[in-house]
Amino acid sequence: MDKRQSSKSDIVQSVDVCIDVLLNVAKNPDIRLTEVAQNLGETKPRILRMLRTLERRGLVRKSDTGTYRLGTTAIILGTAASTQVDLVRIANPILEEVGQKANETTQLRIIDNGESLCIAKFEPMRDLRVQAMIGRRRPLTAGSYKVLLAYLHPQVQLQMIPETLPRLTKRTITDRGKLVAELDKIRRQGFCVSYGEVSDQLVSVSVPVLAFDGSVIAAVNVGAPAFRTQKSDVDRFIVLLKEASSKISARLGW
Amino acid sequence: MDKRQSSKSDIVQSVDVCIDVLLNVAKNPDIRLTEVAQNLGETKPRILRMLRTLERRGLVRKSDTGTYRLGTTAIILGTAASTQVDLVRIANPILEEVGQKANETTQLRIIDNGESLCIAKFEPMRDLRVQAMIGRRRPLTAGSYKVLLAYLHPQVQLQMIPETLPRLTKRTITDRGKLVAELDKIRRQGFCVSYGEVSDQLVSVSVPVLAFDGSVIAAVNVGAPAFRTQKSDVDRFIVLLKEASSKISARLGW
DNA sequence: AAGCGGGTTACGATAGGCGTAACTTGAAAT
DNA sequence: ATTTCAAGTTACGCCTATCGTAACCCGCTT
Numbered sequence: 001m002d003k004r005q006s007s008k009s010d011i012v013q014s015v016d017v018c019i020d021v022l023l024n025v026a027k028n029p030d031i032r033l034t035e036v037a038q039n040l041g042e043t044k045p046r047i048l049r050m051l052r053t054l055e056r057r058g059l060v061r062k063s064d065t066g067t068y069r070l071g072t073t074a075i076i077l078g079t080a081a082s083t084q085v086d087l088v089r090i091a092n093p094i095l096e097e098v099g100q101k102a103n104e105t106t107q108l109r110i111i112d113n114g115e116s117l118c119i120a121k122f123e124p125m126r127d128l129r130v131q132a133m134i135g136r137r138r139p140l141t142a143g144s145y146k147v148l149l150a151y152l153h154p155q156v157q158l159q160m161i162p163e164t165l166p167r168l169t170k171r172t173i174t175d176r177g178k179l180v181a182e183l184d185k186i187r188r189q190g191f192c193v194s195y196g197e198v199s200d201q202l203v204s205v206s207v208p209v210l211a212f213d214g215s216v217i218a219a220v221n222v223g224a225p226a227f228r229t230q231k232s233d234v235d236r237f238i239v240l241l242k243e244a245s246s247k248i249s250a251r252l253g254w
Numbered sequence: 255m256d257k258r259q260s261s262k263s264d265i266v267q268s269v270d271v272c273i274d275v276l277l278n279v280a281k282n283p284d285i286r287l288t289e290v291a292q293n294l295g296e297t298k299p300r301i302l303r304m305l306r307t308l309e310r311r312g313l314v315r316k317s318d319t320g321t322y323r324l325g326t327t328a329i330i331l332g333t334a335a336s337t338q339v340d341l342v343r344i345a346n347p348i349l350e351e352v353g354q355k356a357n358e359t360t361q362l363r364i365i366d367n368g369e370s371l372c373i374a375k376f377e378p379m380r381d382l383r384v385q386a387m388i389g390r391r392r393p394l395t396a397g398s399y400k401v402l403l404a405y406l407h408p409q410v411q412l413q414m415i416p417e418t419l420p421r422l423t424k425r426t427i428t429d430r431g432k433l434v435a436e437l438d439k440i441r442r443q444g445f446c447v448s449y450g451e452v453s454d455q456l457v458s459v460s461v462p463v464l465a466f467d468g469s470v471i472a473a474v475n476v477g478a479p480a481f482r483t484q485k486s487d488v489d490r491f492i493v494l495l496k497e498a499s500s501k502i503s504a505r506l507g508w
Numbered sequence: 509a510a511g512c513g514g515g516t517t518a519c520g521a522t523a524g525g526c527g528t529a530a531c532t533t534g535a536a537a538t
Numbered sequence: 539a540t541t542t543c544a545a546g547t548t549a550c551g552c553c554t555a556t557c558g559t560a561a562c563c564c565g566c567t568t
Contacts, residue, residue, distance in 0.1 A: 010548090011307040013524070014556070015272045019311045023327075026334040034514060043558055048516075053265040057273045058366070061339070066515075070335035072364070072373050073277075075342060076389035078332005080280040081324035085315070088329060110326070112312070119326050135330035264517090267555065268525070288545060297527055302547070320546075510568085517562075524556075530549080537542070 017042060018050045025060050026074075026135075030067040087218060088120045090251045095122040095220065098240045102233075104224040105130040109145055109206075110217070112137075114160055116145040119218075130202060130223035141165050141179060142172045143198035144206035144221060150186040151208055151216040157183065171196045191238050196226065203229045207241035209248050217252075220244050271296065272304045279314050280328075280389075284321040341472060342374045344505045349376040349474065352494045356487075358478040359384040363399055363460075364471070366391075368414055370399040373472075384456060384477035395419050395433060396426045397452035398460035398475060404440040405462055405470040411437065425450045445492050450480065457483045461495035463502050471506075474498050 017040065024036050037047045051068060054060045058073035082088050091108045099106040099122035108120040116139070121132040140149050141161060149157055157180075165174045173179050186192045194204045203226050209218040222237040271294065278290050291301040305322060308314045312327035336342050345362045353360040353376035362374040370393070375386040394403050395415060403411055411434075419428045427433050440446045448458045457480050463472040476491040 010303055011310060012268055012272070012303050014266055014268050015304060015307045016311070018266070018269045018272070019307075019313065022331065026331055026338075029338045032514075044515075045517085045559090046557065049264060049266050049556080050269060053269045053273075056265060057270070057277075059273065069338040070331065072335075072339060072342075072366070072371070074331050074335035075339060075373055076332075076371075077276065077280055077324065077328050078330075078335055079388040081326075081328035081332055084280075084283045084323040085326060085329060088326075112326070117326070117330075119329055134333040286545080287547095298546075299528090299548085300526070303525080512567075513565100515562105515564080518560090520557105520559100522554100522557080524554095526551105526553080526555090528550095528552105530547105532547075533545085535543090535545100538540080 014050075017046070018054065021047060021050045022054060022059060022070075022074075025054075025068050026070055029069050030063070032067055036068075082120075085119075086252060087248075091120050091218070091220070091248055092122075094244045094247050095120055098122075098220070098222065098244045099124055101240055102222050102224070102237055104222050104237075105132050107132050107221040107223065109138075109148065109219045109221060111140065111148050111160075114140065116140050116148055116219070128225060130225070132223070138198065139166050139168075142168050142194075144192040144194040144204040145219060146179075146183060146194070147186055147192045147206045147208045147219045148216055150183040150192070151210070151214065168198050169196055169200050173197070191241065193234055193238075201226045203234065205234060205237045205241060207238065207245045209245045211249070211252075218248075220248070268304075271300070272308065275301060275304045276308060276313060276324075276328075279322050280324055283323050284317070286321055290322070336374075339373075340506060341502075345374050345472070345474070345502055346376075348498045348501050349374055352376075352474070352476065352498045353378055355494055356476050356478070356491055358476050358491075359386050361386050361475040361477065362463075363392075363402065363473045363475060365394065365402050365414075368394065370394050370402055370473070382479060384479070386477070392452060393420050393422070396422050396448075398446040398448040398458040399473060400433075400437060400448070401440055401446045401460045401462045401473045402470055404437040404446070405464070405468065422452050423450055423454050427451070445495065447488055447492075455480045457488065459488055459491045459495060461492065461499045463499045465503070465506075472502075474502070 020040050021036055024039055025031055033044060033048055033051065037044045051060060055062055058071040060068050061071040062068055095106045095108055103124050103126065106122045107118050109116045109118050115137040118132060118134055118136050121134060123129055123132060138145055149160060161176060161179065165179065167174050173182060191205065191207045196202060198204065202223060204221060204223045206219045206221040208216045209220060211217050220241050222241060274294050275290055278293055279285055287298060287302055287305065291298045305314060309316055312325040314322050315325040316322055349360045349362055357378050357380065359378065360376045361372050363370045363372050369391040372386060372388050372390050375388060377383055377386060392399055403414060415430060415433060419433065421428050427436060445459065445461045450456060452458065456477060458475060458477045460473045460475040462470045463474060465471050474495050476495060
């Protein structure tokens, strides 16, 4: 029937679906054909063809029990990507430096599709530490990742804040008005500290990475267990992160 | 016209081309539309549609000057892959261990499409070291990667050896007969040492990773500058690599 | 031995995707 | 300034690559 959707003009549907398939396999290791088809609401033959195509190219691998995982070509893509995405390439050594000094886990997060997305990380060598994972998503409205929201145009900001705010812990802010007020405070002070908003017992500190025009392109973050984190540590983290943030900005060309 | 090619049954062509596009961008950062189209022998509109689709999903990113690079989704894919591909996941800490002990660069290589392909590596922290790169390909017929050939069925082996052997340095073996004899020797001794066959001034030692049935699934490798590598070092590397190889085999379930 | 569900194959219909050709833009050449 | 050229993009009608249906083939359970 109709064909011109609002904004989906000029994309190749089969490729689009195939990306869905690929990401589905990435998210669910050892997934089966039928499962993928169900997840995506597509027919089995279609998905089978896609998986076969991906398999030929080494992007996925079919085990002898018929389950699918990512393949070696995906690894190659990923390593190539991490040298090509400026932000990641530049941030990585800086994240490591901060992580070493703070002796806690650091992350680089961007806004992606209405959530915060971890695209680089460093974890220190110690038994107990915050676990970070590239690709993991978190709400923008909870924890110190709020800094990503704080610098948006008020209008866009409101669009990004859902009607009901997901409650992750008892400290999560769930009132829109309060959240907006908090964002205002963050913008004025230039950082955000969250105590147990995302996970109990965790302290998280974030500082925005700003472009020359004042727009946010990412956030750098330190996450630490609350029991070993004093006020003075938090202050140290903030200083470290601010340095890191300006270094990244600078190296990106500003 | 005709449609049934020899073995290309049942794959989705547009997806296949799109993978070509993606890999092309991976290999050539900051490539332009026209270049991709030329490389692949496709029309510009087709490639444009593909790139747009990939861009929407964050697999590639278009710079404001119109060049394309891999995007953040590729990073996510890659990190997911390295936890899903058993061989890589298992080999990584072992490569690191060997690399630390040898204080030289280590690699894990597999046969892919008639070449050897680096799918994992470790580089020690020292100023002068062999540079390894995930995704880099080398001929199977030169250097210590020959171990990958040595254990194949003689028939398959011969198929894999091209008519004329690429000469990389003056020490590269270029006679098929000599190569086959060398492979025989490698199989008997269980490792391969190459002096300057791939690059002058480099020593490379490889040991095969064998499956329960004696088939080769990968090779572990130490690469080092010749000037600081004595015979005794080579012997040490061989021992380290053999240990590593059996550890990997064991952890894979044999 | 019938039933079930995952995986696979066959095939004809169709709309998704293709290339041609035309247009835009911006930069280089004259 | 004016022309030329090439890269990038859009439009559009044709056609074939791709789709879903339906049927089939396991192996496993009941």
